[in-house]
Amino acid sequence: MGSNNNVVFGDEESQLSCGTNKVQPCSSTPKKSTIDDEGKKPNFFSFSERLGVPDFFSSDVWRASIGELLGTAALVFMLDTIVISTLKSDTKMPNLILSILAAVIITILLLAVVPVSGGHINPVISFSAALVGIISMSRAIIYIMAQCVGAILGALALKAVVSSSIEDTFSLGGCTVTVIAPGPNGPVTVGLETAQALWLEIFCTFVFLFASIWMAYDQRQAKALGHVTVLSIVGVVLGLLVFISTTVTAKKGYAGAGINPARCFGPAIVRGGHLWDGHWIFWVGPTIGCVAFYVYTKIIPTKHFNAEYEYKHDFVGVVKALFGSNV
Numbered sequence: 001m002g003s004n005n006n007v008v009f010g011d012e013e014s015q016l017s018c019g020t021n022k023v024q025p026c027s028s029t030p031k032k033s034t035i036d037d038e039g040k041k042p043n044f045f046s047f048s049e050r051l052g053v054p055d056f057f058s059s060d061v062w063r064a065s066i067g068e069l070l071g072t073a074a075l076v077f078m079l080d081t082i083v084i085s086t087l088k089s090d091t092k093m094p095n096l097i098l099s100i101l102a103a104v105i106i107t108i109l110l111l112a113v114v115p116v117s118g119g120h121i122n123p124v125i126s127f128s129a130a131l132v133g134i135i136s137m138s139r140a141i142i143y144i145m146a147q148c149v150g151a152i153l154g155a156l157a158l159k160a161v162v163s164s165s166i167e168d169t170f171s172l173g174g175c176t177v178t179v180i181a182p183g184p185n186g187p188v189t190v191g192l193e194t195a196q197a198l199w200l201e202i203f204c205t206f207v208f209l210f211a212s213i214w215m216a217y218d219q220r221q222a223k224a225l226g227h228v229t230v231l232s233i234v235g236v237v238l239g240l241l242v243f244i245s246t247t248v249t250a251k252k253g254y255a256g257a258g259i260n261p262a263r264c265f266g267p268a269i270v271r272g273g274h275l276w277d278g279h280w281i282f283w284v285g286p287t288i289g290c291v292a293f294y295v296y297t298k299i300i301p302t303k304h305f306n307a308e309y310e311y312k313h314d315f316v317g318v319v320k321a322l323f324g325s326n327v
Helices: 014-015 047-051 055-058 059-088 094-117 123-132 137-161 164-173 194-218 219-225 226-250 263-273 282-299 316-323
Strands: 178-183 186-191
Touching: 047 055, 047 316, 055 137, 059 094, 059 137, 059 263, 094 226, 123 137, 123 194, 123 282, 123 316, 137 164, 164 226, 164 263, 178 194, 194 219, 194 282, 219 226, 219 282, 226 263, 263 282
Parallel strands: none
Antiparallel strands: 178 186
């Protein structure tokens, strides 16, 4: 596993069948070289090829999405169980224990899903991978839909095994910005301000991509470090961000940075109620963070990422193809 020289968060074909050290990853669409016969300049792709439309009709992509569905379901169930059990225990620093256990579980689940679909189990990874061009936007859409369905199944599984009192108290581990709590003069809303929560989502998402996912996208680092090390770093960084976001705010009612919209979506669908209050933050914040990370990848010198030529599904290439530009 450590010798695999493909990016970690690619599609399932780049993990299992490519066996190549070229920058251009494999996809389920017919493969075309990014370099012409003289090896001097890249070929041009149509808009449908850039967008990866054939992926919608590929049985391999849909079968790979099952791994994303089940991986996200397990993630939601296990993370929410950890949240409940940790907060129910009389520990002095439950957020520290929660962060450590979250890092371990995320690492294990990523290792389990990588050979199947590339190991995303998070819309943030799928969307940013599509922007960079490691996977097509079509594949990302399929994966994100599977992740959302998996999150719902994970929340339903948790609801089936916990008591009603725990469900009411912990909201099935959903993402919250504020909650209604009893006050001296009646119920009051406690939590974090909308702007603060949004900025935390943006910052934490960018740091997550910059500090860990970047290693998976850069095949040189992925090859040098190996899958186990890279995925362990991803888990540790996520655990640290959970700890930081819950510690620096220390506000009752705020569940910490989501950094995974699907994880927040599943419990909101199943539990409903106040989980929808400010739910848009857990989608808009990560989206902005992903775009900011993509801009960063376009600013840095090309020799430091993706060698000389861009990925086939790179977002700028998709836009150029849409307007018929070969520039």
